[in-house]
Amino acid sequence: MTTATAVEKREGKVRPEPTRGGRIYSPNVDILENREELLLLADVPGARPEDINIQYENGELTIHARVDSRTEVGEAQFLACEYGVGDFHRSFQLGESIDNSKIHAKVKDGVLTVHLPKTEAVKPRKIAVKTA
Amino acid sequence: MNLIPWRTKQSDGGQTLETGLSRLRGEMDDLFERFLRYPVDLAMPAAFRALGPRLDLAESDNEVIVKVELPGIDPKDVEINVVGNVLTLRGEKKQDRQERGRDFHFVERQYGSFHRSVPLPTTVDSDKVSAEYKGGVLTITLPKHPGAKPKRIPVRTQ
Numbered sequence: 001m002t003t004a005t006a007v008e009k010r011e012g013k014v015r016p017e018p019t020r021g022g023r024i025y026s027p028n029v030d031i032l033e034n035r036e037e038l039l040l041l042a043d044v045p046g047a048r049p050e051d052i053n054i055q056y057e058n059g060e061l062t063i064h065a066r067v068d069s070r071t072e073v074g075e076a077q078f079l080a081c082e083y084g085v086g087d088f089h090r091s092f093q094l095g096e097s098i099d100n101s102k103i104h105a106k107v108k109d110g111v112l113t114v115h116l117p118k119t120e121a122v123k124p125r126k127i128a129v130k131t132a
Numbered sequence: 133m134n135l136i137p138w139r140t141k142q143s144d145g146g147q148t149l150e151t152g153l154s155r156l157r158g159e160m161d162d163l164f165e166r167f168l169r170y171p172v173d174l175a176m177p178a179a180f181r182a183l184g185p186r187l188d189l190a191e192s193d194n195e196v197i198v199k200v201e202l203p204g205i206d207p208k209d210v211e212i213n214v215v216g217n218v219l220t221l222r223g224e225k226k227q228d229r230q231e232r233g234r235d236f237h238f239v240e241r242q243y244g245s246f247h248r249s250v251p252l253p254t255t256v257d258s259d260k261v262s263a264e265y266k267g268g269v270l271t272i273t274l275p276k277h278p279g280a281k282p283k284r285i286p287v288r289t290q
Contacts, residue, residue: 006237023165026158031237039234043203043241045268076192079253083186083201084162110203110268 005095006031006038023086027063027112031092035124038098038116044088045110052107054114056100062091063112097122184221184248191253193282196274198250203268204228204241210265212272214258219250219274254280 027042040061044052047065055062065088070081094116102117188199198219202210210223224245256274263272 008238023162025162026155028240028242030239030241032234033237034234038237041204041228041241043268045201045203047267070188076190076197078188078190080187080189082188084165109205109265110201 005093005097006033006040007093008091023084024089025084025086026090027065027088029090037118038094040092040112040114040116042088042090042112042114043110044107044112046085047088047107047110047112049107052105052112054103054105056094056098056103056116059094059096059098060091061094061114061116062089063114064089065112184246187248187250189250189253193276195276196252196254196256198272198274200270200272201268202265202270205265205268207265207270210263210270212261212263214252214256214261214274217252217255219252219272221248221250222246256280 027044029043030039030041032039032041040063042063044063044065044067046067051066053062053064053066055064067085067087070085097118098116099119103115105112105114107113185200185202187201188197190197190199200221202223202225205223205225209226210221213220213222222245225243227243252274255277257277258274260275261272263270265271
């Protein structure tokens with residue numbers, strides 16, 4: 001039973017203006033739904049909690065996590081650099097069914113969890129049938 | 133366009149075509165970026181890069197540092213072994229309890245076990261290897277074996 005929608009915001013003119021150098025990465029996400037809420041999980045390894053910025057406006061959820069780019073460790077030389085290091089950014093259009101005053105988020109072990117509770121109006125309700 | 137959620141977990145089948153293509157493009161961009169910035173990365177055998185989690189390997193005079201991106205893993209589920217010149221990482225990322233029994237809109241994060249062996253550039257002191265897990269990044273510090281440290285030999289003139 002789904003009452004909410006989650007659609008990736010198209011890239012294009014709304015692309016954020018980078019205010020500093022470095023690449024911007026799109027984090028891998030899971031978006032799950034149950035009766036009460038949408039749950040978003042995003043992999044943001046290396047991001048500190050204070051550097052994660054979540055905004056919800058007009059049904060659009062934007063996640064931005066600032067990650068300092070790869071720093072040279074003293075005199076160490078890199079022999080392999082297989083993953084990219086940089087900011088994470090991604091937006092989703094979530095529709096009108098989210099109660100924006102109750103959104104809360106936490107980050108643990110590089111995984112950002114955003115709880116997006118649904119408004120009472122769209123929660124499925126069971127109606128008791130009484131006998132006359 | 134709305135996505136229809138599905139219950140059983142499958143591969144990335146839930147993405148729209150546009151999303152899939154733009155992600156592919158992003159990955160290609162990353163590949164070129166990495167090649168231009170760190171050409172040594174692609175000099176490694178393809179099979180070595182393709183398997184397991186991606187990592188950084190850095191070497192200084194005294195130690196070898198390995199960093200691995202492993203978001204959302206329980207450190208207890210990671211096993212690190214050093215045998216000779218080979219570092220082996222093994223572990224499993226388990227699905228969270230709160231993720232079960234829900235409908236899926238997007239499933240991109242990966243679960244399951246991983247295994248990766250990395251040849252180290254020098255001999256390391258396997259008794260002094262330490263590892264730290266912070267913010268989804270595992271950092272392994274491998275001090276070099278005393279015999280493998282560079283020694284500066286002064287040249288004397290008479």
